Amino acid sequence: MTQAGAAPAPTQSGAEQGGAAASPAQRPSLFSRARWQGVGSALRSPATLSLLPLSLVLLLFFIVPIVGMAIIAFTVTAEDGSTGVGLDNFMALTSGSHSAAIVNSVQVSLVGSTIAAVIGTLTSFCISQIRSEKLDSVVAVFTSVLANDGGAPLAFSFIVTLGNAGVVYGLLNLGDTGFSLYSWQGLVVMYQYFLIPTMIMVTLPTFVGLRKEWREANAALGGSAPTFWHRVGLPIAMPALLGGWILCFGAAFATHASAAVLIGAGGYPLIPLNIGALLGQAGDSQQVAMALGVTMVAIAVITLFAFNRLQRRSARWMH
């Protein structure tokens, strides 16, 4: 096994090294069986073999692109063609359409996620109060489906419903109220379609998981229902509520497809839309797109980090 396993390794590497014009004489150890035996058998161990394909996919299609994006974002091309590290591409974000996009993105996500958090919490509280296991599991399935909804079909269905010629738009005379689907209001309303389910999905298990014993212990100790919610129920649910809110913010922030189809390019600047538009152009705009991408990743990472912290805090209580 070790014999056969080690044998091909040197020849292979030798051929590669030869191609790269490295002198074998300088590295005699390269051909010694002892040096390659360990590597060869490690590469053939089932663990390494099983992990290799996934690592390759992650490396090629995720890590390298993200690192490449970051490198380009921080690379500055001087007038003489030489390149260096700098924040010039990020400076370009502080003005004009891009700064508006950052502000808009944060605004839409903040308003959208807050509304979803309130409605979602109320709904999942009511669902937990109905106390039907069947309803709980139906809701769990539907929310997880809807939380992943988005894209062109979502945008189309809202155009047909709330667009200027939409069915509900006409029925409710929304034109008189000044509402427009193609504004930040429209985005907020459309985002609710997957944000509310996300919020319900995250908070329902917590509300359902509030043990009957806690309620009864509260009553046996003389507490009323409001006492229970004030002192026990809400404090326990709070991490999940905040966590769900943050997750909604992140989801709204990252949304590109439905917004792109709804608004198109240039109608209402948002970070993802601007990245999409810049990628379609040539020249320096690519570097600015990468800087926007890095900004976006940074905000998303901070958001998820906060989400994780809150989740962990509630996990400590709940076991």
Next chain:
Amino acid sequence: MDALKHSRWVPVAAVALYVAIPVLCSIYYAVFPGGEFSLRAYSVITEDASLAAAATRTLTITVLTVITLVVTLVPALVAVHLWAPKLRPILEILCTLPLVVPPIAIAAGVMALLGMAARQGRGSVPNAISQFLQNPDLPLILVGTYVVLCLPFTFRSIDAGLRTIPLKAMVEGSAILGSSTFGTIFRVVIPNIRGSMLFSVFFAVALCFGEYSLAATLSQQTIPVWLDDVSSNNFRASVAIAVLLNMTTWGLLLVATLSAGRFAPAGRAARAEKKLQKKTTQKALAS
């Protein structure tokens, strides 16, 4: 008291209505042009060759994505659970990260890379690779990135599936009985995580059918991109197809979620228990 009980349903009903109305409006718009029922909008399926091409492209991508996902993720996770539990947190972070990185940012990164490769000039190896990955007949770049986009969800599902079964004991027990490790994994482990694997497959299919950002940025006309492109001159057709697509992805996600629960060992045990209870109560009533 009763009023209070019923009032609990109000928010639930409101949200359900909010979810249902856009769907109903879309269906209405698609099949009731001018108030009369007609499937004319769907004639685009036979008339527009670009839709067929987009559908073929989407299906090819989907099949390749599903295969790649299963073939890369399942062995990696089994290996980690079995032989290298210390690597699990690292793998978890790596597989969850794509959730944090918005698809459009991944698109940006991929564009950056392909652009760099293409700039190496005609005939160079990187340029050839870049062309190869973006081949409109077989956009492998989408397959790779879609696998990455699926990872956060499918990793969790399969990881949870593996955690509920005594993997090590199974493999050791099976080895004592004379089975090889890989034989055990095929005969014992895979059947026990069938639910998680089905979830992963259906989730991946749903994602491939619905993904827009990457495909649009990389100028690959999949069905969602086709929908957007066609909407400017034949909106009714794109809504009609969107309804179909939406129903399909919802159906797939529904099946995904249900199969995750249905085939999980706990779920199966619960159902067996229920059956048993039914039998015993029937017996008790009969005697």
Next chain:
Amino acid sequence: MNATTPASNEVTLEGVSKAFGPTTVLQDLDLTIGAGELVTVLGPSGCGKTTALRILAGFEKPTDGRVLVGGRELTQVPPNRRGIGMVFQAYSLFPNMTVQDNVEYGLRVRKVDREKRRRTAQDMLEMCGLGEFALRFPAQLSGGQQQRVALARALATQPEVVLLDEPLSALDAIVRVQIREEIRRLQQQLGITTMFVTHDQEEALAIADRVAVLRGGVIEQIDVPRAVYQNPATEFVARFVGSVTELGAAADYQGGRLPVRAPGGDLDTLFIRPEDLTLVPEPDGDCTVVSQIYTGERTTIRASSQERDAEGNPLELITSVSAAEAADLTPGTRVSPYVMSSPALRVTAAERHVAEREAALEAGEGGLRAAGAASVQAGAAR
């Protein structure tokens, strides 16, 4: 504590019935727990013992009957105004609060000032041996420690009545014995009227002033532990509390060597406790020793005979002997049973026939309780 509390804090369930839909869980239950007394309610799962406790606590409303504490009727009073302490099976501590805050909870609800709250909680925790755990969270404690905290929390408001709903069932054996002794000590020290629900007969006997054995929503027997064990009122109690050998005996049998026969026909049924049964090695004995289980102080001997009961299983005899006696009773030895003192319970053939007819009648009514009763008695009936 309560303004209305009279001198006595006796607890009474008076003619209490409870039905969930078509299922009757409690039937016309009368139970009085004297002031400062600890009564265990013992029974198999589904016998209604937890329902009785929850009616007393106020979490369930009885379909019929009254609940009285210290002569005051509480039937319609909500649980949070009954002033009754309660310890649950498990997981009842508020996970978001420290041990200290958990114990203070009842006092906080009663708006006791901070300083006094703190002191009382500290005292309670000391009393339950948890002084150093005050600032931990429940999740950081073992199951036994959690139940001690739950006890401290229930006692902190100084209730006159405490209800314990299988508080030890989630704990392992050693901790279970420790905590049950602590519960008993505190209960006696503070003179609290206590209802303790359990399905563990050893626990029920060990801790109680009186034991109430419940089956199918009806009290089969309520008496001091010794009486329940030595003089069970019914076949069910004889079987459920302690181990027992069931043998048939002629109507005129008065003790001594007992020919091994299955109960049934015109024979009386004897229910014999292990300590009342002696197995004597005899070459022509009816039974064969099957196993010896050595438990330290005593050795349990099981023997079986060729005779079969109504269900076709060999009759099994069980006794316990000292280590010296066990030497003569190795597996395979032929033995004959001798009943040295009067058996715990003797059911005459006539009594058994009446019981069988009643069981058949009840089964005909089709109630769930009747079905349960029928299945328990099926062995004797056929």
